[in-house]
Amino acid sequence: MKEKQNLTSGNITKNLVLFALPLLWANLLQSFYSIADMFVVGRTVGQSGLAAVSNASMICFIINSFCLGITMGGTVLIAQLKGAGDRKGQTETVGTLFLVTFIASFVITISGLIFCRPLFILLKVPAAAMQDACAYMKIICCGTIFILGYHAVCSVMKGLGDSRSPLCFVTVAAAVNVILDLFLVSYLKIGTKGAAYATVFSQGISFVTAVIYLKRRNFVFDFKIRHFAVKADKLAVIMKIGLPAAGQMIIVNISYLLITGMLNNFGTAAAAASGVGLKINTFAGMPCWAVGQAVTAMAGQNIGADNIRRVKKTTLTGLRLNVTVTLLSILIVQIFAEPIIMLFDPSSPEVLESGILYLRMCCGANSLAYAVMYTFDSFAIGIGSSHIAMINALFDAVIVRLPLSWLFAFPLRLGFPGICLGQALSSLLPAIFGFCYFKSSKWERKTSAAQQGKTN
Incomplete structure (x- = not known):
């Protein structure tokens, strides 16, 4: 395979943009898995279907978080080995990552099948949505091997500097997913199970295409x-980076899962609206995530090449890009909030009103703080300090989001708006902590993960 980009030389802004653009489009297309599910299910099944997919999606996010976190350890190690010019080390890392991925997929599948229903009961999923949520989740769990396999393959490509090939794979998958959603849910009337089958099959197509x-x-x-x-x-380094990275994302997504449990107290319409709002907010954050992934890969290659100055420049350039693209996303969402919500459920005034409120509060100025936080988290992961990102996740979820959402919603009796307010305030403290770590000189004396792997 031709290694598309050497990220240790050339114009930093140009390299970041060229690397991030394919990732952006790949992320946007991949998000259509869940967006298409909610769009088709909302128009075909209605509120109960939306609430089911919304609750099931929270668990799917946690599964995806583990997949992305573990494979991110592979991305960082391969990037650093590439920067150091160690091809044998790259080969050994790929073999280790693929085998660990295969084993982990079975553990996740079995765990998901056993615990999904008790978890939905704990989260107080509305009775009207319970059966559909369980059916959707069980099908998704059975396709975990495709999810993990695809992320593993793409993590290797990104570590080597190739962000374009994953775009091709996910384009095929997104097209298959949309077609199957329309056929299984709208035409055959299978409901939420049809959406789950479409998602799993499309992810399988993407994985198999990538391997071929x-x-x-x-x-x-x-x-x-x-x-x-x-x-x-190699396993030790992958786990050292990957487990905290996975922990970071799992902590954040568990907090969203618990938030969903709080929202379920306010009825099916609130659960449906927040699910739609979260999907839109996620969609709006895709440019920020793409730039962050580019910062991770570029910082990884450059610390592997022992070029600290270029790591700093990469991070600051990424920060400027992230703040800019996030501001544009915010403006688009705020201007078109009502028509966007109506795409998913045009017949429910309650869903429309709650969905617009969610976007007004959770996709505004707070998103700029999130862009700062995510940039510094991406930098930390790239240099092998993924524990910093995990600490930030604890600040975000445990110290701010969950306590404040509960406080505003229940003791202070603000209800649904209170939960939105708690979420909106969650990124400020982690953004400050990430900036302070970047400005410190401690990380500059850090040995790269590639060098650690050689000395172990």
Whole structure:
């Protein structure tokens, strides 16, 4: 496989933009899995279907968080090994990552099948949505191997500097997902189960396409059985970076899951509206995430090459880009909030009113603080300090989002708006902490994960 970009040289802004643009489009297309599900289900099944997919999506986010976190450890290590010019180390890392991914997918599948219904009961999912939520979740759990496999393949490509190939794979998957949603949910009337089948099948197509593509290229790994082996030193580094990164995302998404449980107290319309609002907010954050992923890959390659000055410039450039693209996203969402909500459920005034309120409060100035937080988290992960991102997640979720949402909603009796307010305030403290870590000189003396792997 031709390695598309060497991120240790050239214009930083140009490299970041060129690397981030394919990731942005890939993220946007991948988000259509859940957006298409909610759009079709909302118009075909109604409020109960939206509430079911909304609650199930929270658990899906947690599964995805684990997948992304673990494979991010592979991205960072491969990026640093590429920066250091160690091809053998790259090959061993890929083999280790793929085997660990395969094993983890089975553990997640079994756990999800056992615990999804008790978890929905704990979250007080509305009775009208319970059966559909369980059916949707069980199908998604059975497709975990495709989710993890796809993320593993793409993490390797991003670490090597190739952000374009994943875009091609997810384009195919998004098209298949939308077509199957329309056929299974709207035409065959299978309901939320049809949306789940569409998602799993499309992810499988994306994973298989990616593997076939790599096997036909001069890739660093040849996919022969004997090369799927766990190398202890590579596994240690992947886990050291990947587990805190996964922990960061899992903590945040568990907080959203608990927030969803709070929202369920206010009825089906509130649950449906917040689910739609979260999807839109997620969609608006895609440009920020793409730039952050580019910062991670670029910081990883440059710290592997021991170029501290370029790591700093990369982070600050990424910060400027993230604040700019986030501001544009905010303006678009605020201007078109009503028609966007109506796309999902045009017949329910309650869903429309609650959905608009959610976007007004949760996709505004607070999103700029999130852009700052995410940029510094991405920098920390890229240099191998993913524990900093996990600490930030604890600040975000445990210290701010959950306590304030509960306080405003129940003791202070603000209800649904109170939960929105608690979420809106959650990113400020982590943004400040991330900035302070970046400005400190401690990380500049850090040994790269690639060098640590060699000395272990």
